[in-house]
Amino acid sequence: ITVPNDLDAHWMPFTANRQFKAAPRLLVGAKDMYYTSHDGRQVLDGCAGLWCVNAGHGRDKISEAVARQISEMDYSPSFQMGHPLSFELASRLVELAPDGIDHVFYCNSGSEAVDTALKMALAYHRIRGEGSRTRLIGRERGYHGVGFGGISVGGIVSNRKHFGTLLSGVDHLRHTHDPARNAFSWGQPEHGAELADDLERLVALHDASTIAAVIVEPIAGSTGVLIPPKGYLKRLREICDRHGILLIFDEVICGFGRTGKAFGADSFEVTPDLMTTAKGITNGAVPMGAVFAKKEIYDTFMTGPEHLIEFFHGYTYSGHPLACAAALATLDIYAEEKLFDRAANLSEYFGKAAHALRDLPNVIDIRNYGMVAAVELSPRAGEPTKRAYEIFVRAYEQGVLLRFTGDIIAISPPLIIDEAQIDHLYAVLAEAIKATA
Numbered sequence: 001i002t003v004p005n006d007l008d009a010h011w012m013p014f015t016a017n018r019q020f021k022a023a024p025r026l027l028v029g030a031k032d033m034y035y036t037s038h039d040g041r042q043v044l045d046g047c048a049g050l051w052c053v054n055a056g057h058g059r060d061k062i063s064e065a066v067a068r069q070i071s072e073m074d075y076s077p078s079f080q081m082g083h084p085l086s087f088e089l090a091s092r093l094v095e096l097a098p099d100g101i102d103h104v105f106y107c108n109s110g111s112e113a114v115d116t117a118l119k120m121a122l123a124y125h126r127i128r129g130e131g132s133r134t135r136l137i138g139r140e141r142g143y144h145g146v147g148f149g150g151i152s153v154g155g156i157v158s159n160r161k162h163f164g165t166l167l168s169g170v171d172h173l174r175h176t177h178d179p180a181r182n183a184f185s186w187g188q189p190e191h192g193a194e195l196a197d198d199l200e201r202l203v204a205l206h207d208a209s210t211i212a213a214v215i216v217e218p219i220a221g222s223t224g225v226l227i228p229p230k231g232y233l234k235r236l237r238e239i240c241d242r243h244g245i246l247l248i249f250d251e252v253i254c255g256f257g258r259t260g261k262a263f264g265a266d267s268f269e270v271t272p273d274l275m276t277t278a279k280g281i282t283n284g285a286v287p288m289g290a291v292f293a294k295k296e297i298y299d300t301f302m303t304g305p306e307h308l309i310e311f312f313h314g315y316t317y318s319g320h321p322l323a324c325a326a327a328l329a330t331l332d333i334y335a336e337e338k339l340f341d342r343a344a345n346l347s348e349y350f351g352k353a354a355h356a357l358r359d360l361p362n363v364i365d366i367r368n369y370g371m372v373a374a375v376e377l378s379p380r381a382g383e384p385t386k387r388a389y390e391i392f393v394r395a396y397e398q399g400v401l402l403r404f405t406g407d408i409i410a411i412s413p414p415l416i417i418d419e420a421q422i423d424h425l426y427a428v429l430a431e432a433i434k435a436t437a
């Protein structure tokens with residue numbers, strides 16, 4: 001495949017695609033653990049695409065299900081209508097979800113799932129006559145997609161800076177992550193649950209009667225794999241319960257096996273009121289998101305006139321037949337291959353391999369949980385993110401695709417990875433860290 005010189009003449013690149021023109025990185029094929037690059041190289045996928053291809057690439061079962069569905073029925077309206085797969089999928093998803101969560105609402109991405117969940121939280125309180133609860137609480141360094149809701153509750157200031165006031169009344173929990181203190185913690189940090197008490201500060205500041213919901217990722221992924229200290233999420237749950245505040249887990253990355261269980265909620269033994277998912281729900285093959293809700297929330301919405309749910313929201317492609325077909329096939333693969341158990345079993349080997357990099361130059365922290373890990377590097381003076389970017393480029397050239405976010409390298413391979421591939425991934429990363437020191 002030849003790459004034309006004016007490749008990006010008309011394409012508007014994403015923020016992070018700087019230097020794309022200088023060094024095109026095009027992927028043209030994918031199978032199991034590997035991408036094929038435009039210049040014909042096999043590239044080990046160290047981040048499951050963007051944390052989504054949990055069962056590995058090019059799964060025949062998924063492509064066959066999607067092909068079958070597109071020839072049978074390519075599309076069906078999602079309003080006043082349904083199709084059998086959407087109902088079957090909903091019951092399969094609920095079966096997988098923590099006890100007490102028994103409804104799903106379909107959308108098309110993580111960002112849409114977040115906006116949907118935030119709207120559900122606001123509507124829930126208002127329908128119950130608690131319309132003063134309009135405030136949403138996110139967390140510093142939280143990432144919840146790029147919709148207006150998601151960037152408002154998200155904790156990345158640069159993602160908000162050009163877009164005015166966004167949602168009003170949003171506030172953020174402090175999430176002090178200090179590599180010096182957490183450095184090289186194995187798995188979950190033992191200490192720091194009291195960080196959750198910052199929610200009490202916000203309750204005192206704003207009054208609980210103004211707060212609708214708190215949204216956090218069980219493990220903050222895109223901002224660098226921040227593992228919650230032991231007990232942190234339970235403490236958040238307790239504080240929310242005490243003050244009638246809904247707790248939303250953004251499981252877009254954690255969901256579908258990444259933590260070694262179906263959801264982060266299972267791993268950390270905390271059941272939220274609402275859960276947002278996407279990515280792994282279809283193994284990345286077809287865009288889809290889903291919001292999971294407790295029965296109490298669903299029941300609150302069912303107070304409208306007969307057959308009219310009191311929650312005015314939905315997308316043209318909610319429960320798209322192709323997405324449902326892909327999701328059902330994906331859930332079959334997860335179950336048949338016991339991929340969540342596989343993730344749990346592999347996580348120790350994977351974590352040890354990550355921690356073996358601790359003495360390399362500029363490494364200041366290593367974090368892991370389940371099948372996700374991060375290596376944090378000290379930023380090069382005056383050039384933030386440059387070091388991680390160079391490591392990313394070097395590793396890609398050496399045949400391993402990783403993800404960098406700030407000066408942090410994130411690793412989250414498909415759950416089908418084997419030990420030899422884990423060794424190879426970390427050997428290439430180690431070499432790239434040394435080469436860019």
Ligand code: PMP
Pocket residue numbers: 108109110111112114143144145146217221222250251252253278279
């Ligand atoms: N929430 C979380 C936790 C995410 O990691 C992401 C994507 N990385 C999103 C929401 C947004 O998902 P999408 O890009 O599908 O809109």
